Amino acid sequence: MNTPIYDFVTQYLAGHTSRLHMPGHKGAGPLGCEGRDITEIAGADALYEADGIIAESEKNASLLFGSGATFYAAEGSSQCLRAMLYLAMVNRQDTGARPVALAARNAHKSLLYAAALCDFDVEWLWPERSTSSVCTCPVTAGELRRRLEELETPPFCVLLTSPDYLGGMQDIEGLAAVCHACNVSLLVDNAHGAYLKFLTQSRHPLDLGADMCCDSAHKTLPALTGGAYLHISKGAMRYAEGAKDALSLFGSTSPSYLILQSLDLCNARLAGDFPEKLARTAEKLDALKGRLSALGLHILPSEPMKLTLSGDGLAIADALRRGGVECEYADGDYVVLMFSPENREVDFARVEAVLKHCARFTYPAEPLMLPRPSRAMSLRQAIFAPSEVVPIEKAVGRVCAAPTVACPPAIPIAVSGERIGREVAALFRRYGIETVRVLRD
Numbered sequence: 001m002n003t004p005i006y007d008f009v010t011q012y013l014a015g016h017t018s019r020l021h022m023p024g025h026k027g028a029g030p031l032g033c034e035g036r037d038i039t040e041i042a043g044a045d046a047l048y049e050a051d052g053i054i055a056e057s058e059k060n061a062s063l064l065f066g067s068g069a070t071f072y073a074a075e076g077s078s079q080c081l082r083a084m085l086y087l088a089m090v091n092r093q094d095t096g097a098r099p100v101a102l103a104a105r106n107a108h109k110s111l112l113y114a115a116a117l118c119d120f121d122v123e124w125l126w127p128e129r130s131t132s133s134v135c136t137c138p139v140t141a142g143e144l145r146r147r148l149e150e151l152e153t154p155p156f157c158v159l160l161t162s163p164d165y166l167g168g169m170q171d172i173e174g175l176a177a178v179c180h181a182c183n184v185s186l187l188v189d190n191a192h193g194a195y196l197k198f199l200t201q202s203r204h205p206l207d208l209g210a211d212m213c214c215d216s217a218h219k220t221l222p223a224l225t226g227g228a229y230l231h232i233s234k235g236a237m238r239y240a241e242g243a244k245d246a247l248s249l250f251g252s253t254s255p256s257y258l259i260l261q262s263l264d265l266c267n268a269r270l271a272g273d274f275p276e277k278l279a280r281t282a283e284k285l286d287a288l289k290g291r292l293s294a295l296g297l298h299i300l301p302s303e304p305m306k307l308t309l310s311g312d313g314l315a316i317a318d319a320l321r322r323g324g325v326e327c328e329y330a331d332g333d334y335v336v337l338m339f340s341p342e343n344r345e346v347d348f349a350r351v352e353a354v355l356k357h358c359a360r361f362t363y364p365a366e367p368l369m370l371p372r373p374s375r376a377m378s379l380r381q382a383i384f385a386p387s388e389v390v391p392i393e394k395a396v397g398r399v400c401a402a403p404t405v406a407c408p409p410a411i412p413i414a415v416s417g418e419r420i421g422r423e424v425a426a427l428f429r430r431y432g433i434e435t436v437r438v439l440r441d
Contacts, residue, residue: 167302
């Protein structure tokens with residue numbers, strides 16, 4: 001597969017052109033990559049008005065993913081998530097009521113910012129039973145159907161996160177069938193699942209019925225941080241015409257050409273031996289999980305490239321760090337390790353060498369009943385209102401202003417506009433959050 005963006009920059013480098021344009025480093029500097037860092041010069045195309053080499057590269061990506069259209073982003077899937085929510089909102093059937101999105105409660109905080117900027121409301125899908133983390137929110141087809149039927153205003157979309165931060169996966173196929181029967185678009189935050197397309201049997205949301213989804217290429221594919229895709233399915237091409245405008249609404253006018261070249265080169269890797277390498281990596285990881293389970297470690301069922309253990313995640317993460325392994329995420333209940341075909345044999349060996357001595361730190365997760373705070377005002381009102389930061393113990397009874405959560409996992413415990421009760425405050429403490437931004441009295 002050709003790599004038009006990378007090839008253009010390579011030819012530009014070879015010409016030793018005098019750079020009387022941005023960036024200020026002029027192609028030289030201590031990092032060593034500055035020569036490939038260009039801007040929208042003649043022939044380089046422009047990300048949000050692409051009709052040249054970027055458009056060609058995006059078409060290559062679309063063919064690889066089997067989408068109706070695929071668009072690049074250089075600011076992560078957070079940018080793509082906001083863009084696809086905007087697209088679904090502006091293309092909704094106007095009923096005269098305020099626009100409403102229906103979302104699983106473990107949504108990324110980018111949803112809240114999109115709601116504030118675009119001025120729509122969010123109704124929540126909660127887990128039917130107790131969960132074990134704010135990161136998970138399994139939704140059944142029956143629960144989704146019930147929520148859709150009880151809403152006074154039909155939502156302009158349903159938003160699900162799959163895979164979630166712990167590796168859990170929703171029944172996208174079944175949930176898509178419910179959405180389409182109710183004439184509602186299904187949007188999937190697939191930030192952690194770009195690679196799912198390239199499994200022996202695809203488990204990518206587009207192949208399971210999603211109308212739009214966002215993928216973080218950099219999370220699971222060989223791409224630089226910030227590289228992401230907005231995918232539109234072949235059955236939802238009504239959203240494609242405004243996709244570039246939607247992305248530009250939430251993105252910088254100076255997207256990184258290093259990231260764009262990375263996405264371009266990633267196409268060539270995906271079209272090559274990546275699927276075979278991915279299959280071998282999945283087999284190795286399955287075998288490792290089996291050996292660790294036999295030693296008594298508690299491993300969660302998850303998507304193929306994650307190893308998630310329940311127990312004292314912080315203690316396990318410390319042990320891994322001493323053994324030369326840095327995890328993706330750890331809290332008091334879980335530790336998450338993310339693998340890819342780029343991991344070396346020594347990475348697997350180190351993980352196994354450490355974890356085989358960690359059985360005492362792993363145990364089944366305790367059930368967690370998520371509190372359901374009452375809404376005092378809209379997301380937009382809360383985010384744009386005067387606010388202050390207070391200790392958790394002084395936040396009880398106050399209204400949450402901005403979502404207070406670290407990234408990872410970037411999943412809000414309290415949502416802007418909700419009143420913070422004692423149960424919510426206790427959950428903040430459980431996740432090590434000591435202060436929260438609330439509306440001023």
